[in-house]
Amino acid sequence: MRITIISLLLAASATLTGYCVLVFSLFQPTRDTVPLLVCTGVLWVLFAAAVFLLRGVSGRAVVVLVLAGSLGIGVAAMVGPPNTSTDSARYAWDGIVQNAGISPYAYVPADDRLDPLRPEWLFPATVPSGTVPETCQGQRIVVTHKTASDAVLCTALNRPTVPTIYPPAAELYFAGIRFLVPPTATYWPLQLGGLVLSLGTTGLLLLGMRRRGIPQRFAAYWAWCPLVASEAITNSHVDLLGVVFTLAAALLVTRARYWRGGIALGIAIAVKLVPVIAAPAMLRRQGWKVGLAAVVTFFALYVPYVLTTGIGVLGYLPGYLSEEGYDNGKRFALVSLIAPGGAAVFVAGGLLVVIAALVLWKTDPDRPWLGQLVMIGSTLLILSPRYPWYALLLLPFVALSGRWDWLAIPLALTLRQILPSLELTWAITAALIIVLAGSAVRLDPDVRARMLAAPLRAARFLRPPR
Template sequence: MRLILISGLLVLSAALTAFSVSTLHLFAPERDEIPLVLGTSALWLLFGLAWWLLRRVNGRAVVALILAGSALIGGAAMVGPPNTSTDSARYAWDGIVQNNGISPYAFTPADARLDSLRPDWLFPAPQTTAAGTEVCIGERIARARTTDGDLLCSALNRTAVPTIYPPASEIFFAGVRFLTGPGPAYWPLQLAGLLLSLGTTVMLLVGMRRRGLDERNAALWAWCPLVATEAVTNSHVDMLGVIFVVAAVFLVSTRKVWRGGIMLGIAIGTKLIPVLAAPALLKRGGWRMVAASVLSFALLYVPYVLATGIGVLGYLPGYLSEEGYQDGSRFALVSLVAPGSSAIIVAGVILAVVAVLVILTTDQNRPWVGQLVMIGATLLVLSPRYPWYALLLLPFVALSGRWEWLLVPMALTLRLLVPNPELTRVSIAIAVIVIVAVSLRRAGPGVLKRMRHPFVFTQSSSA
């Protein structure tokens, strides 16, 4: 009966995922976020209930259910175009220009010299109204201007700036478009995201079995609504970084430091954020892991630096300013006690302390708890408005079994769907309170004493 119930919940989750993807989005001029919030909440509820039931299932059925659910929900996430982000349109364009021998860091999408490369699904032709005015038609289509001053209808965001993505991402974009050409719209990247998410599910299951971890917790990754929506529907390249980070963790924790360092360098070369996984690995990885990571990261940049020079920085500096990280306005909770630019200093101090504690106290045979804390704390402090950054957190939720950290992606998802500063602060504060309370309960008696003397307890546990 329990297997039937779980199977039914997974089918229902897949059906609701398909319905949400095909009918609910954030692109209408007068959008109503309530249906999307309700649909997303229902998906998280179904996910939680299915995982709770799975905890009472044993045997081979566990692996079969996890894999089947991952494939079913992920496949359902492909039934419609991206519904909360336009980033994958930029991914497609970057791949198209690279396959025509052009560096994505060298030209903006609005550059008139690239007119001949524009596919209609990314750059539909302007329509002329009865009054003779040119307009752009389509909910995902924005108005822009080419460098010649002509109207440019585009599915891309930020058409006036070069790309922001590091080289591993750009190689991935080029590879996908090399296989499909410029014609197909969103499904090639969605399929790539599905395959990467399934690959991560398999990697987690294998790694957890070899290390004696509870395989049932792999469902915390495989069935999570964030994976379906952000890795598949919206095809965020963060998914590529996730699979390389998971590989790095398993390699370094089994003393395959050089190979793990290479995997970590590639992950960082995807979107920089995976560097947060490094502190928990430093005691075992040491200089060899750092050297391998830096070398692989640098080698990825070589062809782009040769083609573009300093332009490989792309729009990264402008992006950080745009997102409010230079003046401190983006930090939801920190800005309450440290307004303005002082929030940057306070946030930096908090994260530095967390990093030191992670380095000192992490069990090198099981580093995922330290990585969970480092990544999760960073997301809570920086409070980005993009929930797909939390994809990096989810494998470590699964490996550690610490479900309470799922409140982080839930809070960030709410921030995206309902961009209200006060609601954001409340949701992130609730996440902090619950995580701290549950973590203290997990730690058991004497936790505060152990926290005051990390050196002593680290040495005794190692002995």
């Protein structure tokens, strides 16, 4: 009966996932986010219920359910185009440009010299509209101008007048995906790539858990999570590729495959730089091997692009950090409460250094996932990004550690994306409270009692004498 109920919940999740993708979008002309919010909320409730019931299932049935749910929900996530992000349009364009023999860092998408490469679905033709001679139509289409001729250019790409931001491993992935399909193929190739990588991550988790005695039901925290379906598959964020290699690095290092683990970590960092925060927990034992292999791999992947483009390989990264408010401290939602303005940059940096040092010192080298969970989760809380797909990196380590309360972080970021009017500070604060409460509950009772008594002792010590 329990297996039947879980199967029904997973079927409902898959059905509702497909419905959300087909019906709701942040790109609709009349942007009513309430239906998408309700749909997302129900998906998280179904996810929580299915994971809770899985606790009573054992044996091979767990593996079958986890894989079946991962596949079913993932396929459902492919039934429509991206509905919350246009990043995959840029991925496709970078792949098309590379397969034409051009470095993706060499020209901005609006450059006139790239006109022969433009497919209609990424660069639709302009249309006349009343007194306006040329305009653009379409949910994901924006209006810009070509760099030389200043002609109107309709495009599905965001930031079409700046160079690409993505590092070389991501660019190789884009080129590989687009090499297999014609330029007319739209969003589905990257969605299919996301499905394959998502299933691969599920498989890696199940295999790694079996070998290390971790309950395999925890893999459902990744496999059935609505964030994976939405951001890894429907919207095809390349962060997923970094997740796969980061997880592989952690599993390799714990089996004393230090050089291979370092290579996997270097590839992960060369996907989107963010996975570097998972490194401290993997450096406790033979860290120099892991670090050296990662650094060499990272720079080796850059070599072909540096030879063709030079310093241009930095792309839009500096501009992006400024655009997001990381250069002046505005992006640090919690830190800005105690250190406003530019001081937030130094406080946030200091906190991250301290946490990294503690993780390196305290992590069990045979089971580094708790340290990686703390490092990645703390970074998300401190840096407070606007976009939920950055939290994809957190999910495999939620699964390996079984600390489900840390799912509050991706849920908070998801709510903030759908409801921009929601103060990010409140969303992040709520997630922090849930994480701290969950951690406190897991503490040894004696340790918890001492921690609760410490503020009382301090208050008595600081109380002025009568």
